[in-house]
Amino acid sequence: MPVVALVGGQWGDEGKGKVIDSLAAKAHMVVRYAGGDNAGHTTVNPHGTFRLHLIPSGIFYHDVRCVIGNGVVVNPAVLLREIAELRERGVDTRNLVVSDRAHLIMPYHTLLDKLEEQRRGQGAIGTTQRGIGPAFVDKVARTGLRVGDLLNATVFRSRLEEVMEQKNALLTSLYRHPAISVDDVYKQYMDFGAQLRWHITDTLPLIHDSIARGETVMLEGAQGALLDTDFGTYPYVTSSSPLAGSATLGSGIGPTLIDRVMGVFKAYATRVGSGPMPTELKDDMGDFIREKAGEYGATTGRPRRCGWFDGVGGKFSVRINGMTEVALTHLDIFDGFESIKICTGYMVDGNFTTDFPTRVETVARCEPVYEELPGWEERTEDISDFRQLPVNARNYVATISRLIGCNVSLLSMGPKREQMIEVPS
Numbered sequence: 355m356p357v358v359a360l361v362g363g364q365w366g367d368e369g370k371g372k373v374i375d376s377l378a379a380k381a382h383m384v385v386r387y388a389g390g391d392n393a394g395h396t397t398v399n400p401h402g403t404f405r406l407h408l409i410p411s412g413i414f415y416h417d418v419r420c421v422i423g424n425g426v427v428v429n430p431a432v433l434l435r436e437i438a439e440l441r442e443r444g445v446d447t448r449n450l451v452v453s454d455r456a457h458l459i460m461p462y463h464t465l466l467d468k469l470e471e472q473r474r475g476q477g478a479i480g481t482t483q484r485g486i487g488p489a490f491v492d493k494v495a496r497t498g499l500r501v502g503d504l505l506n507a508t509v510f511r512s513r514l515e516e517v518m519e520q521k522n523a524l525l526t527s528l529y530r531h532p533a534i535s536v537d538d539v540y541k542q543y544m545d546f547g548a549q550l551r552w553h554i555t556d557t558l559p560l561i562h563d564s565i566a567r568g569e570t571v572m573l574e575g576a577q578g579a580l581l582d583t584d585f586g587t588y589p590y591v592t593s594s595s596p597l598a599g600s601a602t603l604g605s606g607i608g609p610t611l612i613d614r615v616m617g618v619f620k621a622y623a624t625r626v627g628s629g630p631m632p633t634e635l636k637d638d639m640g641d642f643i644r645e646k647a648g649e650y651g652a653t654t655g656r657p658r659r660c661g662w663f664d665g666v667g668g669k670f671s672v673r674i675n676g677m678t679e680v681a682l683t684h685l686d687i688f689d690g691f692e693s694i695k696i697c698t699g700y701m702v703d704g705n706f707t708t709d710f711p712t713r714v715e716t717v718a719r720c721e722p723v724y725e726e727l728p729g730w731e732e733r734t735e736d737i738s739d740f741r742q743l744p745v746n747a748r749n750y751v752a753t754i755s756r757l758i759g760c761n762v763s764l765l766s767m768g769p770k771r772e773q774m775i776e777v778p779s
Contacts, residue, residue: 355570356613359601362578363671365625366596367544367651367658369683369766370618371395374411374574376766382569384412385561387604389576390427390459390489392482392652398769401445408433409440409450410574416446419564421557424455425594425604427489428501429464430546453557453606454502461539462521463488469529487739488591492517501554504547506684512539554688558606565611573601579671587714590629597768598675616749617677617760619668621685621750624658626651630718633661634696635766647687662695662724665757670710672760679763681753684768691729696753697722727753735768740777751777 358377365608368423375397377507378384391663392409398404399414406413408428410420422428439445448726461486471483481487492498497517503510515536522533547554562573579585579591594600623632634640640660643649650659671677688694699708700720730744737743743765744753755762766774 356549356568357565357607357611358576358616359572359573359598359612359679360616360618360673361598361601361679362596363619363630363668363675363680364578364623364664365580366393366576366578366592367624367649368578368618368620369505369628369681370575370768371397371406371411372683372766372771373616373618373681373764373774374572375399375414376771377416377572378412378418380570381415381418381572383410383561383564383571384410384423384574385421385423385557385571385577385605386574387412387423387601388596389592390484391429391432391484392484392486395574395576396769397771398620399771402730403769404440404443406516408670409436409447412572412574413440413447413450413772414445416449418449419486419560420450421559421561421605422450422452422456423605424453425600426453426487427457427459427493427594428509429485430453430504430543430550434546434549436663449554450553451560452501452553453559454500454505454554456501457489457493457498458501458503458543459485460499460517460543462518462525462534463492465525465531465534466521467531469525469531469604473529473703482582490593501550501562502562504543505551505554507544508563510543510547514540514543514675521754545727554759560606561607564723565607572718573605576603580667580677582674585670585674587629587717590627607637614678615676616679616681616763617671617675618681618683619671619754620683621659621663621688621757623664623667624649625656628716631659631661632666632700632720633664633722634659635661643687645748647684662722663699663754664710665754666697666698666720666759667709668701669708672758674708677760680755680758680760681764681766682754682762683766685751685765686733686735687749688729688747689733689735690731693729694727694750695724696750696757698757699723725753735773737767738775740775
């Protein structure tokens, strides 16, 4: 598997961290290509249980080069804290590099994120309030500061002064908030630069050299396809593109170099924050799934909204990502269920559709049409061969493959690295 893009197929939190951690055993490089520390990838391996927010999930293999790509926005304080926590627990981080082209999250970004969410009141987007959106706004507005700027004090100071004049005017006039000290921010970020300087580099030659040698390179996405700024439930979306197409932009390689696109889906659906979710269960069943699966955000701790698998959203996600295969996680959560529902279409204003709507107002009016499948009593958590799964579990997997138009190639049951089985083609 020379170059594999791994993307979330739903609203994020699908278990990408575990899938990457498992597949990275055969990889030479893992590149995180989008998002920021609003993502939380949980992995359980011989080192323990970890929740990574910026560092690629291949970091637990000492011979895998881990790259934070140019498409990521980086909060240096969070990155340094994550590095320190890994080192304290015996994980070697010397193979970690950060693109000098990646943009920085600055103190005014996190502050503006919080103030704007407060201003929106009931109409809040439901961001993690970590400055991700404002940092991407500055990137597009050409007022951002980049990781490589930390290595040049004169350049950094000059750009910081120019940007903070604007940001302080915004803080004081619109939000009635005290201005931020330029000197304090400058000193803090120069210290960050001194600590990170051995990790900062031009990552483009490293990635292309690895590909040229025929090595396996994994491109690790963040969030999920239904949170994409163009194709998700706008405006209740994330601030960068989680799609496979973004894997090329966020790592610096051309689309023809990607050999496989693996989508990661949960066996059910979850969502954090605001925005419509057609199959959401606002009843005891939704609460039961949440508690059994421990569905609380790895980054914020917020309870996730839970629902049945959405085949309409899944098919849409397969299409816009060009998925070649799917990893299905958390199948074991349905152990002991008498029956399981799966969404096969929507009723919208009296019409049946299997197409995911464009407008968020339309998605909010969608009523899911379900197919009910028989469940299974057996435990699946320790099964290591697909053929040993209960017949009804295999049928559920086959139904998902049929609905979304893409074969399931991997199944995950349980949180551990080894609880992953291949599905025969």
